Amino acid sequence: MPIPSSKHDNCFILAIESSCDDTSCAVLKNNQVLSNVIAGQKIHEQYGGVVPELASRAHQSNIIPVVHAALAQANIDKKQLSAIAFTRGPGLMGSLLVGGSFAKSLSLALDIPLIEVHHMQAHILAHFIDHGQEMPEFPFLGLTISGGHTQIVKVNDYHDMEVIGSTMDDAVGEAFDKSGKILGLGYPAGPIIDSLARKGNHDAFKFPIPKAPDLDYSFSGFKTSVLYFVQKQTQKDPDFIQNNLEDICASIQYTIIEILFQKLNKAVKQTGIKSVAIGGGVSANSGVRERLLSKQEKGWKVFIPPFEYTTDNAAMIGISGYYKYLQDDFSSLDIITQARIPM
Structure with missing residues (x-):
């Protein structure tokens, strides 16, 4: 499916995903992934499930190194970024707050638009990441x-x-x-x-x-x-x-x-x-x-x-953010993360 026509020829989106126990950051150029870095959290294995408090603490430790790694792998300077996309929800509230707060701060510091993304919509839109495959047609x-x-x-x-x-x-x-x-x-x-x-x-x-x-x-x-x-x-x-x-x-x-x-x-x-x-x-x-x-x-x-886009990852957040960017569908800095949010 062709990319919608737009005045934005080279759009660079930095995306942040922190809805559960994976801290992820990706950089996309239009609908192509330049980097997609994920930091998992092994600590939950001993508990047989995700412990929300431990997850949010780990996100705080991981998010800055993950963002730096994503920018470095993409060979992009943060001044080249067009917008910041982040997972608003649904997910664990503490985890979402870490990613959302960082995204807002970076958006404000760079004076570029902020884009909220619905986590489950992003899982579906991962199919529109361009890696040479056929993409679904609506509906x-x-x-x-x-x-x-x-x-x-x-x-x-x-x-x-x-x-x-x-x-x-x-x-x-x-x-x-x-x-x-x-x-x-x-x-x-x-x-x-x-x-x-x-x-x-x-x-x-x-x-x-x-x-x-x-x-x-x-x-x-x-x-x-x-x-x-x-x-x-x-x-x-x-x-x-x-x-x-x-x-x-x-x-x-x-x-x-x-x-x-x-x-x-x-x-x-x-x-x-x-x-x-x-x-x-x-x-x-x-x-x-x-x-x-x-x-x-x-x-x-x-x-x-592809397997890399099945589990929680920031590339899917980035592609959702990209299609919102094309429509100038931006978020206010007053936007709040939500543990439950309708599709």
Whole structure:
């Protein structure tokens, strides 16, 4: 899809992402990524999940080095920047405040526009980062799947998106992580389950498909079914998990993917839109990717992001900021970050 015509020929966006536990900064020239630096936080692994207070402290330590690294890798001086884009929400409030405060300060110091970005919109717009690939045409359906969100979105334009299905309780990433915790796996468990599932038989064990209305999702009952199943089997055989780990993981992953695609199939049928793009951390899952690719045989046009744009990263914030910049859609310095913010 061609870049919209604009008076801005060489737009340099510095983008900051700090919604959860990754501190990221990227520099984009128009819709191309010059750098995309991410600093993770290993400290959360010992707790089996993200600790908000520790996350915000780590962001404070990481943000200046990450910004310097992104500018250096892009070979751009901060005086060349056209605007600063940042994640306004949703996310962890303390983490968002660190990124938002830094973005405001830099915008004020450089006297350049500030652009707020919706984190989940950015996951979808990552497909418009130019790396030589075909890009979706509007309208299309976006399936955003991550540790905190599970949504089916009708994408009408770059910033005109309608959520037509969402989780009623837990997100798909949490279903992976909690299942992994039950099995004694590390955190985050999603990639571990994915790796083990490739060696297992997904028909070995059956888990129920939760019932949710229309296009909405529910994963809380699924997690409970995994817990009760493991408890029952380990009472019979204390070595059950060890002896069947690959089959258990394959069965869990297969069921989660089935839950996702039953609703996605329904969304395609209801809307008549057969162009589908995925985004979010769980879109890195090999089973999800394989299932989506198989839909091409049904006439779907599918879009899968590169692995570097699946997890939280500033490049996706930058591309969202770029399309807002083209429309002169700038933010006031009075803008506040929000832990919850509608699409």
